[in-house]
Amino acid sequence: MSLTKQNSYDLVVVGTGAAGTSAALSAAQNGSKVLLLEKGTHTGGSSNYTEGLFSVDSYLQKEQGIKVSGTDVLKEEVEYSKFRADSRIWRKYVDSSADTVQWLKDQGIEYEGVQAMGAGEATWHIYKGMGNAVIHDALLPQAEKLGVELLNLTKATALHKDGQGRIIGITIENVKTNETQDIKTPSVVLATGGYLNNAKLMKQITHYDTDRLVPVSSGKGTGDGLEMAWDAGAKPYETGMAMLFGGYLKDPDEPSFKMMPSQMNTAAGQQPLLWVNGDGDRFVDESVVYNFSYAGNALYTQESVYSILDQATINKMITDGNFMGLGVYVKRGQKMDKLQAEIDQAIAAKKPFIFKADTIEELAEKMNLPVSELTKTIDSYNQDCETGTDSLFGKDADYLVPVNHGPYYGFKLNVGAFCTMGGLQVTTDNEVLDNSGKVIPGLYAAGNDAAGLTGDTYGPNMPGTCVGYAFYSGRNSGTNATKYIQELAEKA
Structure with missing residues (x-):
């Protein structure tokens, strides 16, 4: 018995939070045949509880007369990270942030306005209905209209590569029946939400006393995508930040x-x-x-x-x-x-x-x-x-x-x-790098699975950075995965 409608897809996206859903929708909007996986009963993950996303120079900020310099933001955040953040990733993220706010609006979400948090900048674009409404009233319905196949209670367990190191497939498993299936695909986006809820990993790769840590999340950020990528030769990178x-x-x-x-x-x-x-x-x-x-x-x-x-x-x-x-x-x-x-x-x-x-x-x-x-x-x-x-x-x-x-x-x-961030080193196209610093062709990481935004401490001075990056990097991954698929097709 097959778990999916088909045996092959242009792209498989693992995780249905802000990053994964954005990746699936963006890829579908660019013509890709997409399989979207959710290991839980409910979609959205911890993104359901988010309040708003980061942006500079958005239409909402212009309406409210709010001026924040993108270059100043970049410099402040890289310095805040003690230069452990990737300036190139920040540059592209900042420059694309206003378009991400507009793209979400185009999918049907509504905003309450823009505000600061604490002593931070007014970069926080608050959406109505929180992340739950963004994902379930806008992004997922749009994705399914475009033919994205969504599978709940299904997790990914292994990535497959060919002799040249390129992604050629993925193994998926029904979490209730333990039935497995190998899917053919030239590209995968990992958007599994980090590892805050994996007590073993938290003890191994962070300095936090997990007895005193109170995770406030969906409970599904158990490092699945990271461990699967590491097993496939991806480079463990910039872990340890909650x-x-x-x-x-x-x-x-x-x-x-x-x-x-x-x-x-x-x-x-x-x-x-x-x-x-x-x-x-x-x-x-x-x-x-x-x-x-x-x-x-x-x-x-x-x-x-x-x-x-x-x-x-x-x-x-x-x-x-x-x-x-x-x-x-x-x-x-x-x-x-x-x-x-x-x-x-x-x-x-x-x-x-x-x-x-x-x-x-x-x-x-x-x-x-x-x-x-x-x-x-x-x-x-x-x-x-x-x-x-x-x-x-x-x-x-x-x-x-x-x-x-x-x-x-x-x-x-x-x-x-709230979450962890980091674990996989990525390019500005959100391509995952291997242990030698080379791109693993066809493998992308988005949201909390991707490193590049922080050092050892998250920067709430620019509120909305985490979920803003999830939406942006999901779109970036889905768009670039589609380009990669099209290039493969042209060479075939």
Whole structure:
């Protein structure tokens, strides 16, 4: 019994997120016969939860009078990566970004507008309905109209090459029946979403303490495409970077993604207020939260971290709004009308991440922190709040908010992560390179499987970079794969 309608395709795309779906649609728009694979029941992967994409010089920015220099963006991002990012890839990405925004609009998606995140540039093009609507209301329907064959519950397990090293096929497998099939194809696009959800790989090729890492994703980024490509001779490249987003509450009774819209989670982990480590000491300027990836790095410098809020601060966030939101889930400045109820419910349920006490001494005991050290830290912090000068780390006076009105709340912070990026070295055409730095003809990588955009830390200073690159690199892969197929046909 065959898993597919046909035994051969011009292109097989592995993964149905922003990168894979864009690759399949672009290839089909250029005349290719495409097979699109999804190993899960549902399509879209972690792209379903994305909020918007990066671009400069788009029609939306022009309408809003927003001016961002593409060359300045390129220079800043390459410097941010300590020159581990590929300037050529950034150049092509930046120059194509406005066209990607327009292409998505042409497929039927709608935008809410353009905004910044934290202290970053206004490059974030927010789409209506999040990524779920982009993929399922626009891209996939368009692809299927053009004859793209979509197979759910089907994964790719091996790439096949000929004696000259060119891609000639791929093995696929039904994840329920374990039935396999070899497909003939001269080109493959790998868009499997990285490896955040592969605990073994995370331990092997990153420095993160995976016990404290909270993956907030579809759960399907298990490195399938990377390992398949490495087995076929592709070069492992620029692994080890996870897109961290600062403090995150870990509820053992609920899926991690359920905390995203929580006002309590945002109040605890995303505000520039007071953090202490397991010794009860401050260890950083907490306004680092305005760059959420830096915040994640800072949290990882300590074995454990707690956020401390008093009732006055909670009341202020309820009546006046928060300092720093969490994307579009809890917007910056939003009045936290559900915050007290969420806190009270967590305390009543005896959640392990939250502590409440009438005094700082009692709070320290409940959190198992040194009582004398925590009281000393908070006394010193409150003095700094009175003078308006952070004597330890120089935090802006706007974020020096005293902790002196009980009851007091402590929150144990873990580190949230959206995805990994990197693993395969690619050209500006998204062709995958082998261990000797040569192109593997017919093999492409897009989205989080492709390296070239980052160093060891994601750059939220240009919000939307990750998913923007997924859409762009998917299109780039699909278009260039079609050109490659056509060249093969001309030579035959």
